[in-house]
Amino acid sequence: MRQSSVQLAILDVLAGEGDSHLSALEIYERLKARLPAIAPSTVYRALERLTQQGLVSVSDMGKGVTLYERVGQPLHHHLVCTGCGQVLTIDHSQVGPFFAAIENTYAFRLQTNHLILFGLCRACQAQSSTPLPPEA
Amino acid sequence: MRQSSVQLAILDVLAGEGDSHLSALEIYERLKARLPAIAPSTVYRALERLTQQGLVSVSDMGKGVTLYERVGQPLHHHLVCTGCGQVLTIDHSQVGPFFAAIENTYAFRLQTNHLILFGLCRACQAQSSTPLPPEA
DNA sequence: ATTGCATTTGCAAATTTTTGCATTATTTTT
DNA sequence: AAAAATAATGCAAAAATTTGCAAATGCAAT
Numbered sequence: 001m002r003q004s005s006v007q008l009a010i011l012d013v014l015a016g017e018g019d020s021h022l023s024a025l026e027i028y029e030r031l032k033a034r035l036p037a038i039a040p041s042t043v044y045r046a047l048e049r050l051t052q053q054g055l056v057s058v059s060d061m062g063k064g065v066t067l068y069e070r071v072g073q074p075l076h077h078h079l080v081c082t083g084c085g086q087v088l089t090i091d092h093s094q095v096g097p098f099f100a101a102i103e104n105t106y107a108f109r110l111q112t113n114h115l116i117l118f119g120l121c122r123a124c125q126a127q128s129s130t131p132l133p134p135e136a
Numbered sequence: 137m138r139q140s141s142v143q144l145a146i147l148d149v150l151a152g153e154g155d156s157h158l159s160a161l162e163i164y165e166r167l168k169a170r171l172p173a174i175a176p177s178t179v180y181r182a183l184e185r186l187t188q189q190g191l192v193s194v195s196d197m198g199k200g201v202t203l204y205e206r207v208g209q210p211l212h213h214h215l216v217c218t219g220c221g222q223v224l225t226i227d228h229s230q231v232g233p234f235f236a237a238i239e240n241t242y243a244f245r246l247q248t249n250h251l252i253l254f255g256l257c258r259a260c261q262a263q264s265s266t267p268l269p270p271e272a
Numbered sequence: 273a274t275t276g277c278a279t280t281t282g283c284a285a286a287t288t289t290t291t292g293c294a295t296t297a298t299t300t301t302t
Numbered sequence: 303a304a305a306a307a308t309a310a311t312g313c314a315a316a317a318a319t320t321t322g323c324a325a326a327t328g329c330a331a332t
Contacts, residue, residue: 001309002308002309002310003310004309004310004311005310006310006311007310037311037312038311038312039311039312039313039314040312041311041312041313041314042310042311042312045310045311046310046311049310064319064320064321065319065320
């Protein structure tokens with residue numbers, strides 16, 4: 001794998017946005033400022049390589065688009081509430097031992113470093129078990 | 137949530153294929169036999185509901201498409217090798233305790249019931265650390 | 273059975289993502 | 303430094319997925 005200006009620019013864009021989650025097309029838009037002739041497919045392919053290299057993580061948060069984020073230390077993961085859309089960030093310490101166990105059991109070297117788990121947050125659990133009564 | 141013929145038909149199609157992984161469009165094709173006027177968007181939306189209900193699981197295996205599978209007991213998960221594409225199936229017993237810990241720690245009720253983890257299988261690990269020498 | 277309401281569906285259009293291929297860059301070899 | 307080999311890029315087209323909206327359907331309460 002060789003040096004790619006696009007990859008560097010993508011990392012820079014992600015860092016510039018405070019390492020928040022951006023979609024491929026959002027990254028593409030921001031990239032056009034410095035690389036006017038860039039094509040969307042190039043962004044998709046560069047993101048794919050960055051992901052393979054472990055520099056970027058992919059998050060399908062249940063929106064209609066895939067989001068990308070720069071991988072930094074410490075690693076983190078997310079819980080996404082399917083009720084209210086809230087996103088909780090969880091520390092890698094909760095996940096690391098599980099990953100290690102998988103690697104040992106299956107002689108597998110994990111590249112996934114960013115887990116997205118869906119479910120219901122406490123508030124939405126309460127709401128779904130006790131539906132709101134109609135207004136008095 | 138009410139009764140939907142499309143949802144029932146989808147479950148039937150998935151069961152008929154031996155509960156293998158099918159893409160939304162593959163399901164759509166098979167559905168057209170019995171529901172000639174069905175639209176792709178209907179399949180996507182029905183799959184989304186089935187997923188929310190925990191009856192179907194979603195797998196992005198790294199191909200260009202999302203795959204769907206009927207959820208059955210016992211639950212299982214997958215390790216996908218990014219080197220050779222091989223898919224290992226792992227038992228839920230490896231994952232259950234981890235899920236339970238997350239639920240307790242964050243008062244979160246997980247709906248995710250099918251994990252896809254990427255990495256390198258043993259063979260591909262060996263290959264990547266010791267690149268094959270050119271043929272003699 | 274009929275009515276009223278909320279959900280699901282089909283269709284068309286918009287978006288997002290992937291793919292094939294020729295060209296351009298970068299690295300490696302000579 | 304050239305040449306050869308390999309990987310990245312741009313472009314256009316294809317494929318996959320999402321969205322808006324009106325019509326159809328299922329459910330519950332008459």
